[in-house]
Amino acid sequence: MLGRTEFGLTLPYTGAGTGFCHGYIKDETAQCGGVSFHVRPRVSPFSGHGALNRGTQFQRVQFSRRSPSPPPAFLTAQARCHLPGMEVVGLVCVAVAVLTWGFLRVRDLAERMRSPEQAGLPGAGSRALLVIAHPDDEAMFFAPTVLGLARLEQRVFLLCFSTGNYYNQGEIRRKELLQSCDVLGIPPPNVTIIDNSEFPDDPGVQWDTERVANTLLQHININDINLVVTFDAEGVSGHSNHIALYKAVRALHSEGKLPKGCSVLTLQSVNVLRKYLYFLDLPWSLLSPQDVLFMLTSQEVARAKKAMSCHHSQLLWFRRLYIIFSRYMRINSLQFL
Numbered sequence: 001m002l003g004r005t006e007f008g009l010t011l012p013y014t015g016a017g018t019g020f021c022h023g024y025i026k027d028e029t030a031q032c033g034g035v036s037f038h039v040r041p042r043v044s045p046f047s048g049h050g051a052l053n054r055g056t057q058f059q060r061v062q063f064s065r066r067s068p069s070p071p072p073a074f075l076t077a078q079a080r081c082h083l084p085g086m087e088v089v090g091l092v093c094v095a096v097a098v099l100t101w102g103f104l105r106v107r108d109l110a111e112r113m114r115s116p117e118q119a120g121l122p123g124a125g126s127r128a129l130l131v132i133a134h135p136d137d138e139a140m141f142f143a144p145t146v147l148g149l150a151r152l153e154q155r156v157f158l159l160c161f162s163t164g165n166y167y168n169q170g171e172i173r174r175k176e177l178l179q180s181c182d183v184l185g186i187p188p189p190n191v192t193i194i195d196n197s198e199f200p201d202d203p204g205v206q207w208d209t210e211r212v213a214n215t216l217l218q219h220i221n222i223n224d225i226n227l228v229v230t231f232d233a234e235g236v237s238g239h240s241n242h243i244a245l246y247k248a249v250r251a252l253h254s255e256g257k258l259p260k261g262c263s264v265l266t267l268q269s270v271n272v273l274r275k276y277l278y279f280l281d282l283p284w285s286l287l288s289p290q291d292v293l294f295m296l297t298s299q300e301v302a303r304a305k306k307a308m309s310c311h312h313s314q315l316l317w318f319r320r321l322y323i324i325f326s327r328y329m330r331i332n333s334l335q336f337l
């Protein structure tokens with residue numbers, strides 16, 4: 001009730017329907033707008049009689065006409081007596097509780113992000129493989145993960161399953177990807193770009209799960225990978241090539257084909273509102289369940305934007321807006337398979 005006290009009033013009938021006024025309790029009458037109302041003894045069970053002591057301020061009295069015509073000599077009205085002090089105390093208590101909970105939650109996340117072991121990731125010096133479908137996926141969706149893993153002293157490798165040749169720009173996009181990786185701290189020897197007609201950059205073509213899985217497993221074994229990072233079942237943007245990667249890694253995981261000690265993280269897809277409005281997504285991400293959360297500092301965000309700007313061929317107006325507003329340029333939440 002937060003200090004709100006209800007009590008009954010009887011007042012001379014004046015023909016008024018409803019109204020509001022301010023006043024205070026004086027003896028057994030309520031003074032309101034120069035009119036005295038008799039205070040009935042009934043008091044809300046939440047308030048206690050103490051709330052109706054002489055001098056108690058009330059900020060609003062609502063008159064409500066309850067009886068049908070002919071009007072009675074008296075109307076019964078309900079009054080709400082606000083006790084500002086109690087409300088403030090109640091609000092402060094709620095605010096303190098929420099802030100404390102939020103603080104503990106953020107501190108817990110910060111502790112988990114401080115070291116790979118606490119985040120459930122392989123230790124420093126481990127080898128993480130980012131698996132993407134197209135050049136620009138690494139900057140547009142995974143920049144927080146790449147920079148976060150680097151912060152945890154992981155060695156990051158990248159495997160891109162196509163050159164992004166949908167508009168016959170494959171050669172240009174291959175170079176853009178290498179530049180972007182350089183900005184993100186992935187050296188050229190750690191970058192592999194597959195140019196294979198079996199894996200075309202085309203949302204209308206379903207990549208064969210087994211072929212993708214075999215290619216991926218080969219790469220994992222050759223590079224002695226401890227951690228694989230890729231899209232989740234919804235592929236963030238829903239692109240079928242992204243989802244094909246998830247299906248392949250899911251198959252390797254469920255069939256027990258991954259090397260011992262090699263874990264898999266998938267990037268959580270979020271709804272459109274969260275995806276494009278990072279400032280709305282921030283509290284949501286902090287409070288939502290996930291295994292690993294990477295959040296970039298402002299300096300790292302600038303680096304992510306610089307990586308994305310390497311993809312000149314892709315910088316159409318809507319992608320420029322995406323760079324400014326999307327949560328994926330700042331926040332990655334991931335879950336282990």
Ligand SMILES: [Zn+2]
Pocket residue numbers: 133134137239242
């Ligand atoms: Zn893509």
